[in-house]
Amino acid sequence: KQEVTQIPAALSVPEGENLVLNCSFTDSAIYNLQWFRQDPGKGLTSLLLIQSSQREQTSGRLNASLDKSSGRSTLYIAASQPGDSATYLCAVPNQAGTALIFGKGTTLSVSS
Amino acid sequence: GAVVSQHPSWVICKSGTSVKIECRSLDFQATTMFWYRQFPKQSLMLMATSNEGSKATYEQGVEKDKFLINHASLTLSTLTVTSAHPEDSSFYICSATKNRLSQETQYFGPGTRLLVL
Numbered sequence: 001k002q003e004v005t006q007i008p009a010a011l012s013v014p015e016g017e018n019l020v021l022n023c024s025f026t027d028s029a030i031y032n033l034q035w036f037r038q039d040p041g042k043g044l045t046s047l048l049l050i051q052s053s054q055r056e057q058t059s060g061r062l063n064a065s066l067d068k069s070s071g072r073s074t075l076y077i078a079a080s081q082p083g084d085s086a087t088y089l090c091a092v093p094n095q096a097g098t099a100l101i102f103g104k105g106t107t108l109s110v111s112s
Numbered sequence: 113g114a115v116v117s118q119h120p121s122w123v124i125c126k127s128g129t130s131v132k133i134e135c136r137s138l139d140f141q142a143t144t145m146f147w148y149r150q151f152p153k154q155s156l157m158l159m160a161t162s163n164e165g166s167k168a169t170y171e172q173g174v175e176k177d178k179f180l181i182n183h184a185s186l187t188l189s190t191l192t193v194t195s196a197h198p199e200d201s202s203f204y205i206c207s208a209t210k211n212r213l214s215q216e217t218q219y220f221g222p223g224t225r226l227l228v229l
Contacts, residue, residue: 004155036220043118043205043222044156089155099146100207100218102155 006103007092010019013080014111021075021106023090028068032098035064035075036089038105044089048075080110114140116208118221125196126229133191133224135206141186142208146218147179150203162189196228 003026013019017075023033032051048057048064050073063076073090087107091100092100113166115138121153135145144163148156162183170176180192189208189225193200205223209216 032197041203041223041225043209046217046220049217090139091156092157098144098161099158100156102148104153104155 001094002030002094002101004090004092004103006106007086007105010107010109012109012111014096015080015082017080017082018076018078019108019112021077021088021108023073023075023088023103024045025071025073025092027095028071029095030068030092032093033064033066033073034091034100035062035073036091038087038089045084047088077108080108082110082112084108085110114143114208114210114217114219115222116206116219118204118206118224120224121222122225124226124229127197130195131196131226132199133193133204133206133226134219135189135191135208137187137208137219140182140208140219141209143186143211144209144216145183146204146207146209147181147189147191148207149192150205150223156175159191159204194224198228201226201228 005024034045034049048107050057050066060109061078066073089104089105117136119134147159150156158170159174160170162181164186165185168181183189207218207220
């Protein structure tokens with residue numbers, strides 16, 4: 001059964017720092033991996049989707065990498081800003097490819 | 113774009129009552145909709161998958177008679193929590209896909225927070 005783990009559970013950094021969020025998954029047979037952002041009490045915003053054939057995806061200050069063989073993905077945030085404060089979730093499709101399995105998330109707090 | 117809305121965004125109810133949550137795809141037809149539940153500091157857990165015009169498929173451990181799902185049209189799915197109890201208090205989020213193909217992009221709604229007193 002696929003399990004997704006995110007480390008750390010929480011992270012506090014001063015504004016301007018570069019940071020890395022980690023995601024690991026137990027079953028490497030995934031089609032893709034997706035990173036989401038969730039603001040308190042809100043729904044999800046998709047940030048990046050990496051297909052299994054890709055090694056990384058970039059969007060602005062965000063860069064996500066994928067290493068299927070080791071079951072790991074990282075989300076790199078450059079020059080963090082207070083507006084980046086949120087919970088970041090990673091998710092992979094279930095075996096049937098019909099729904100997503102989420103990690104518990106990393107709650108990021110960026111102070112000004 | 114692909115926008116999914118949920119209504120209500122917040123609901124407080126008494127124990128024993130039933131609560132209906134709506135999930136709508138506003139600018140596309142959603143053949144498949146998913147219902148997730150998120151407890152505080154926990155990950156989103158899939159509750160059920162519904163395809164338009166057919167019965168929902170529930171995940172293991174989710175009571176189908178308690179969480180009634182209806183997907184009667186291509187733009188609307190409803191989740192009814194019957195005889196709600198305090199342990200049902202949670203954040204319910206729906207998502208929708210445009211096709212029934214696997215690996216389709218899911219578009220998420222903003223969520224509904226349910227508090228059962």
